Amino acid sequence: AQSVTQLDSHVSVSEGTPVLLRCNYSSSYSPSLFWYVQHPNKGLQLLLKYTSAATLVKGINGFEAEFKKSETSFHLTKPSAHMSDAAEYFCVARSVNTGKLIFGQGTTLQVKP
Amino acid sequence: GAGVSQSPSNKVTEKGKDVELRCDPISGHTALYWYRQSLGQGLEFLIYFQGNSAPDKSGLPSDRFSAERTGGSVSTLTIQRTQQEDSAVYLCASSFQGEVSGELFFGEGSRLTVL
Numbered sequence: 413a414q415s416v417t418q419l420d421s422h423v424s425v426s427e428g429t430p431v432l433l434r435c436n437y438s439s440s441y442s443p444s445l446f447w448y449v450q451h452p453n454k455g456l457q458l459l460l461k462y463t464s465a466a467t468l469v470k471g472i473n474g475f476e477a478e479f480k481k482s483e484t485s486f487h488l489t490k491p492s493a494h495m496s497d498a499a500e501y502f503c504v505a506r507s508v509n510t511g512k513l514i515f516g517q518g519t520t521l522q523v524k525p
Numbered sequence: 526g527a528g529v530s531q532s533p534s535n536k537v538t539e540k541g542k543d544v545e546l547r548c549d550p551i552s553g554h555t556a557l558y559w560y561r562q563s564l565g566q567g568l569e570f571l572i573y574f575q576g577n578s579a580p581d582k583s584g585l586p587s588d589r590f591s592a593e594r595t596g597g598s599v600s601t602l603t604i605q606r607t608q609q610e611d612s613a614v615y616l617c618a619s620s621f622q623g624e625v626s627g628e629l630f631f632g633e634g635s636r637l638t639v640l
Contacts, residue, residue: 453633454633455528455529455616455618455630455631455632455633455634456568456616456618456629456631457631458628458629461628502567502568512570512573512581513570513629515560515567515568516567517566517567518567
């Protein structure tokens with residue numbers, strides 16, 4: 413069965429340092445992949461999406477993610493963390509069989525001053 | 526409206542009571558989804574509407590859960606005889622193209638606490 417695994421439930425960085433949120437997916441095919449962000453008491457917002465046009469995808473707020481088929485990974489990065497980046501981040505895959513979205517368990521990003 | 530609107534934002538109820546959660550999607554969005562987010566868990570799919578019909582109800586956890594959508598707009602999720610394990614944040618999302626594009630627009634959720 414297709415699945416999405418976010419390798420870290422909690423990541424803590426200092427403001428101004430790089431961010432890396434890891435995501436691996438399992439699939440026999442190259443799926444469509446997404447990152448969503450959820451700020452406290454807010455709805456989820458799409459950060460970026462990969463749909464096979466380019467392996468390096470740029471999103472909002474300076475985030476980007478690279479699709480690596482050989483590693484079945486879609487890690488989210490940002491060169492320099494900002495306090496406003498503190499939130500919950502979800503890696504999501506669209507099932508090639510059903511078309512439904514499959515959410516990872518989420519990673520909480522803490523940004524320290 | 527400007528975004529997906531959900532009400533109530535918070536609901537505390539006693540075990541055994543029925544609750545109704547409402548979702549008002551973005552105008553013109555034909556696809557509407559309900560998800561459940563429990564503490565420390567990812568999002569659990571509940572039900573999907575295309576227009577007023579629900580082609581996929583596979584995520585509803587039991588027959589105590591039901592949902593309807595009228596006029597291709599507002600949707601109501603009803604939980605009968607609530608149990609403590611129903612406590613969660615219930616998120617609604619809408620989309621113009623459905624999950625094909627992956628871009629769902631989420632509401633802020635309804636936090637349900639069952640005592």
